[in-house]
Amino acid sequence: MEELATTKQKIYGIVKSLKSDNANEAETRFKLIDTILKDVLNWETKDIDVEKHVREDNVSTFADYILKTANTAIVVEAKRISNFALGDYNQRKILLGRRFLETELGSAVVQARDYARGLGIDFACVTNGVLWFIFPAQRHDQVSFNDSSGILFSSLDEIFDTYYSEFTGLINRSSVLAGSLELNLYGRAENQIDQRHLKSFFSPYSNISKDNPIYENLSNQIVTSFSEKVLSFDAEEFSRLYVPNAQNIRFDTKIRMTVSKRDTVVSKKTTRLMKAKDRERFVEKIAINNDFSKLAFIIVGTVGCGKTTFLHYLEKVKLQDLLSDKSNNFHWIRIDFLESTKDTPYTKFIYDHLFKYIQNSNLGEKDYSILPAYSEEIESLKRGPLAFLSDENEKNREISNLILADYKEKSPYIEKIFKYHADKSNIYIIVDNIDQIESDEKQGELFSATLSIARKLDLNLIICLRQSTYIRNRNSPLINAYDYEYGQIDPPSVLGVLSKRFDLLSAIVEGISFSFIAENGAKVKVENASEVIGLLKESVLGSEVGRQIDILASEDLRLALRMTRDFLEKGYSNTSQGIQSYAEGKKYILPRHEALRAIIVGNHTVYDENYSAVGNVFDSKLSIHNLQLLKLFILNACVNRATLSSFEGIDGDEIIEHLKNIGVAKKYTRQVLKVLCAQRYLFTPSHTVSEDIAMYAPSRLGGYVVRELLVDFTFLENLMFDTYISDDETWQNLKEISHEIESEKNIIRKIDIRVKRIRFFWKYLTKSYSPLLSESLKRTLPSEWCNDLFGDNTVSLESTFSRVKRSANRNYSKPKRS
Known part of the structure; x- marks a missing residue:
């Protein structure tokens, strides 16, 4: 408050001096308006351009001030300190109607509006240092200028004594960055409201409807081979499929980027279960527990890394001998919460699994389990109430009724059986897919139910969790209820997994025959389907297709399998040519763009990031023009930093400060960082994305997008949809060209027009990226923020266009007659 009082006193002194000297506009600007902009509204010197040239109707004029950041700009029209005659216009909000615009203040508003429109700026302000009037100079929501309103602060007394918070909350730097002008003058922070997406009107693949005939005839076998259905296979087959070692890539030379490793999320000693020695020690600890001491393990891993598959590997392969020999008193009870329903309480769900296990194992046998478990109770009854019965059959009937009552109720029966065996057997309850339940509250209930039952029944416990789920719960009493030991699952090689799945597919289609009609109308007969699986495998492994799946899956095996299925279903044209070439011993090279299209689009006809494994880096989805490419801007900086061999991450606070410096509010930066992590372009080595700012590192996928896919024809065309x-001219051009493409029958001509459309799109992206780049250069941000991403890649894009056109001419030109 002292600082504000001092500033107020200083400003009032300047006003008094200016009025007594009848100061002109230049003095008013230099002494008063500059002071308020910097000392009261916190605009920085680098934010302020003065005497900005504006040319309109062949007349050169100059805007007094432009307050400019990467996200917004305001024209400030300055007048001398003499008072405006306000007349009847002294309310807070003033409609910009014709009557108002005829006043002295209204005339200045028109002047500022025209300057702003000439410079392509949305907001303007008229001030004489004492009066401040802020208004929208142009709108993008179908509301006319004359139907809009401006906000008036008519005097410094009004500002400092009554409306200081409102004044600064509207036009000080931090408020403007957070969207205060849009919110107060438009009624919302967003300035993108129309459905200006090509996907709403067109489809790039409307002419593609036929599936790969190999997939059509072998779909069940392909789905089985490239899904989690293999978890139900027998031990021998499953063992051949399992990849027991983790992938280890430290530096990707193709994209020239250090591939950072995620930290271990557990502060205690952690067993790396994908390392042979660590895995064997883990298995030995589980299997050889002769004193029947109680063990509790948490196994953590990223999404899709193979946690569930590892559990099946333990059960089917490493512990097979123990589980098959009932004399070992070893029990493995796996509970998968993917099978749970919303209507079933978690405690009941767990007890139902335990009850079913007792029924199907020797724990449900009379002499081995039931009579010993009830022995004390039976003896007590025989010494007591049943002593009055002389008929042994009648006594046994009463004992049977007692046990049967517990059996029907389930929980008493289960508890007696397990408590009896607790110090005589190694009984493990394995809990998987807790984190498939979305609600944190429900996850907490599930944790509580699981741990309560395990402790009550004195069971050994193994819980599989995503690392993010563990982090959310690691300080909770639920986690601290046990002295856990920890295991870590690191994802294996995607290509190694796919190779084994193709071998499986080849085996299960052995001897199957099918036929189909080729692209040229000929009937093609395949005598043995396993022979064409080699073609499919060759099209993926050791090719650009496999590399695309490997990188785009970003260590998520489940996603990699899905991408492979999508590719086999939708990404393979000219199948008959491929089969014929393969049969002749020739290598059939699949066009990489077809594979990428299938991976990006999946089962949809047009790209939509809501349904794709690949997020749209060309739209931050903030609905704000100048921040549309913020996602790509941040990702590019992180990838540039990761080229250093010493790179370990970039601090979130650093990202936020750099972007705040160029004019991006903290809330937008946080929002985009969260999305980049969710879409697997960035990750936090500590696995957290929260209010506590983390370290961030680009994934291989992030590096691949910035360094390669940015100039890929298929990638650009799909994400464009x-x-x-936001630009009117670009939107009209893209629509007109898209109509032209749909009408064109000649394939080569169609390719030329598609190239033309992407050139327009690239120009739009370049323009959209420019405010972020220019402000970074202007404010001398570190070099990783300052490279001209689109300018530097324009030559590469033209090479892409040339390659696409050559390919089209090679494949579709009619041979010349001799």
């Missing part, structure tokens, strides 16, 4: 186009 889900990108908002």
Whole structure:
């Protein structure tokens, strides 16, 4: 408050001096308006441009001030300190109607509006240092200028004594960065409201409808081979499929980027279960527990890394001998919460599994389990109430009724059986897919139910969790209820897994025959389907297709399998040519763009990031023009930093400060960082994305997008369909060209027009990226923020266009007659 009082006193002194000297506009600007902009509204010197040239109707004029950041700009029209005659216009909000615009203040508003429109700026302010009037100079929501309103602060007394918070909350730097002008003058922070997405009107693949005939005839076998259905296979087959070692890539030379490793999320000693020695020690500890001491393990891993598969590997392969020999008193009870329903309480769900296990194992046998478990109770009854019965059959009937009552109720029966065996057997309850339940509250209930039952029945416990789920719960009493030991699952090689799945597919289609009609109308007969699986495998492994799946899956095996299925279903044209070439011993090279299209689009006809494994880096989905490419801007900086061999991550606070410096509010930066992590472009080595700012590192996928896919024809064309186009001229051009493409029958000509459309899109992206780049250069941000991403890649893009055109001419040109 002291600082504000001092500033107020200083400003009032300047006003008094200016009025007594009848100061002109230049003095008013230099002494008063500059002071308020910097000392009261906290605009920085680098934010302020003065005497900005504006040319309109062949007349050169100059805007007094432009307050400019990467996200917003305001024209400030300054007047001398003499008072405006306000007349009847002294309310807070003033409609910009014709009557108002005829006043002295209204005339200045028109002047500022025209400057702003000439510079392509949305907001303007008129001030004489004492009066401040802020208004929208142009709108993008179908509301006319004359139907809009401006906000008036008519005097410094009004500002400092009554409306200081409102004044600064509207036009000080931090408020403007957070969207205060849009919110107060438009009624919302967003300035993108129309459905300007090509996907709403067109489809790039409307002419593609036929599936790969190999997939059509072998779909069941392909789905089985490239899904989690293999978890139900027998031990021998499963053992051949399992990849027991983790992938280890430290530096990707193709994209020239250090591939950072995620930290271990557990502060205690952690067993790396994908390392042979660590895995054997883990298995030995589980299997050889002769004193029947109680063990509790948490196994953590990223999404899709193979946690469930590892559990099946333990059960089917490493512990097979123990589980098959009932004399070992070893029990393995796996509970998968993917099988749970919303209507079933978690305690009941767990007890139902335990009850079913007792029924199907020797724990349900009379002499081995039931009579010993009830022995004390039976003896007590025989000494007591049943002593009055002389008929042994009648006594046994009463004992049977007692046990049967517990059996029907389930929980008393289960508890007696397990408590009896607790110090005589190694009984493990294995809990998987807790984190498939989305609600944190429900996850807490499930934890509580699981741990309570395990402790009550004195069971050994193994819980599999995503690392993010563990982090959310690691300080909770639920986690601290046990002295856990920890295991870590690191994802294996994607290509190694796919190779084994193709071998499986080849085996299960052995001897199957099918036929189909080729692209040229000929009937093609395949005598033995396993022979064409080699073609499919060759099209993926050791090719660009496999590399794409490996990188785009970003260590998520479940996603990699899905991508492979999508590719086999939708990404393979000219099948008959491929089969014929393969049969002749020739290598059939699949066009990489077809594979990428299938991976990006999946089962949809047009790209939409809501349904794709690949997020749209060309649209941050903030609905704000100048921040549309913020996602790509942040990702590019992180990838640039990761080229250093010493790279370990970039601090979130550093990202936020750099972006705040160029004019991006903290809330937008946080929002985009969260999305980049969710879409697997960035990750936090500590696995957290929360209010506590973390370290961030780009994934291989992030590096691949910035260094390669940015100039890929298929990538650009598909993502273009889900990108908002704010520029009117670009939007009209893209629509007209898209109509032209749909009407064109000649394939080569169609390719030329598609190239033309992407050139327009690239120009739009370049323009959208420019405010972020120019402000970074202007404010001398570190070099990783300052490279001209689109300018530097324009030559590469033209090479891509040339390659696409050559390919089209090679494949579709009619041979010349001799």
